[in-house]
Amino acid sequence: MPPDTPHTLDASTTLWELVERRARLTPGRPVLLQGGRTLTFAGLRDRAERTAAGLWRMGVRPGTVVGWQLPTRIETVVLCVALARLGAVQTPLIPFYRDREVGFALRASGAAFFAVPGPGPWRGFDHGAMAWRIGARGVFEAYRSLPDDDPAVLPAPPASGTDVRWVYWTSGTTSDPKGVLHTDRSLLAGGACLAHALRLSGDDVGSIAFPFAHVGGLDYLVMLLLYGFPAVLFETFALPGALAEYRGHGVTTAGGSTAFYSIFLAAQRALPPGRKLIPTLRLLAGGGAPRPPELYHAVVREMGCRLAHGYGMTEAPMITMGSPDDTDENLATTEGRPPAGMEIRIVDGEVRLRGEAVCRGYLDPAQTAAAFDADGFLRTGDLGHLTGSGHLVLTGRRKDVIIRKGENISAREIEDLLHRHPAVRDVAVIGLPDAARGELVCAVVEQPDGAAGLTLEDVTAHLRAQGLSVHKLPERLEVVDALPRNDTLRKVLKYRLRERFS
Incomplete structure (x- = not known):
């Protein structure tokens, strides 16, 4: 043997x-x-x-x-x-x-x-x-x-x-x-996808700063067991308080989700020029929420490390994963590639999955029947396409497609462009009911501390300057202190925004 x-x-x-x-x-x-x-x-x-x-x-x-x-x-x-x-x-x-x-x-x-x-x-x-x-x-x-x-x-x-x-x-x-x-x-297969894509070794030191009860916790444990390296556990996570542990243990890979990348980047920006937040850090990695291309470029430029983002869900904890040896273009604009055992099929724009890492269904048999198609592929509700190199590009969710005057508008496209605005820390674009249009486009913005106030005219001018079609421009802007998020990977809860602003 x-x-x-x-x-x-x-x-x-x-x-x-x-x-x-x-x-x-x-x-x-x-x-x-x-x-x-x-x-x-x-x-x-x-x-x-x-x-x-x-x-x-x-x-x-x-x-x-x-x-x-x-x-x-x-x-x-x-x-x-x-x-x-x-x-x-x-x-x-x-x-x-x-x-x-x-x-x-x-x-x-x-x-x-x-x-x-x-x-x-x-x-x-x-x-x-x-x-x-x-x-x-x-x-x-x-x-x-x-x-x-x-x-x-x-x-x-x-x-x-x-x-x-x-x-x-x-x-x-x-x-x-x-x-x-x-x-x-199914969980071992998901963890193996994460482990092999990130090109880690026994010399690395990882970190688990998110709730271990999340399905990603098992993914990470499997990665530690496969490659034989340790992780620093954080019962609660906040910067700068956690930095002593990251620095003291020489953590080489960190992350969790898009929200974590943003927190690390903000902490880096608070330091004097030339000082690295975590000197040993060479990789941020995670998934669970969209990662705007501009955030990737800012992390690489300002933190001096790679950022590998992946795509997963509770039903299939690791579907695709970026790899540190991917090109900058692929790392910035795609969710990485699937492992050999994951089949991805695009049906009417929807991403569907079949493979060992996919769940067996739900406790409720009716939910299981509704979730899988006749060929056994899981309907994810996510929209996307595969590139010629086999990388997956996500363009939004079915429920995130805003239908304005009969035209489909991707919320994800507008969000990615708005993340480039210096007065935007995070943004969620939603469709709201409108008698004349069917739905109108509403941008809900969370601003960084000290940023100048935003107006709808500022937002539309920024989007026009980046070539966004006129029919996709937001007709409403809401500025909030904080976007509502869940307690796992800090994913924005758009249904709460729709309830609040409808």
Whole structure:
């Protein structure tokens, strides 16, 4: 049998198999770094087994549904791996969800256990008290301590990687979340796509500054296990406060989503000329939201590192990914290329997907039937096209197409152009009902601190100067203190803007 390498490790059948193989390969190397604590690959395996044994004593069995709502901590990753060791079905929940979302998810998934931070409140909110209010079953605290017992009580690890063992929840851009069904293999395939595209090595140091309960958390963990390098975990993320950790650990790759790129860039701009924000940083990477071309060029120019952006969703956590050795044009204007196992089909402009990294559907069979076409391709609702080099270009979402006087207008096109305006920090373009036009084009702008006030005339003049067709120009401008975003990758919630300004 050939020696283990990242490209043989990604053939692992289950997450637990991958954990074991990496622990045998580089047992003493660190994998998780947080607040002066270090956990090695062997330590992750061993501690997860003891936690799995403690969970077994509590009554958790293969197939038992366990919900957890925990911050990004070493203990969270250990619990996640321990549940994978048991073959339990886990349903991660973002720590910022509250009674309605959490109660809905626990009831819909049939969770028999629920792990919360504790003891006491976390960031001013008492998750244990919430669990009592919503009638959660099997509540236990995992913030500072985890179940623990002798691994001798454990049964054999799960052998199948194609059973549904994960229920993730859509990020809240619709009124009710949908339970997305994943297997170990679908998540391993997504993580492998991320890992191989970014061209990382065992010498890198990564970072997880977003909620580990997001489906991207598992992607990132798989990447660490494949390539054998550590990541710095951030329970809360804010700059400049987090910079000491980034600098102290020599982080080489960071990011999360477009909002994170903008935060890093703003912090860089606050420094004296010639000083680099994170001296060791060579790559920003992420996905989850559109990345304007101008933001790519600004990061490269001002931060002195590459920016590789990808395309994913809860249903398929890694669809395409930019690579640091792509051209600047492709990195600025595309979402990267798909891995060999991901089929992309463009049907009437819509991106559709089929492959191992695509979910098995939803908890609600009716939602599953509506989401997949007759050939088994997932309807993403995203619009785009493939270039001659196989890179994917996204042009918007079906619901982001504004129909004005019978003409289709892409919100994404206008947003990309407005991001180039110095008085625009972020922007969302939406269609609003209009009796004469059907819909009118409204630009909702968030400005940087100290920027001069914007007028609609300023906006339209800027767009005209960049060659935008007259029929696409916004007819309304709204300036807000902050755009509404979700609590995972800070994606703008356009439905709230439509509700507010209609």
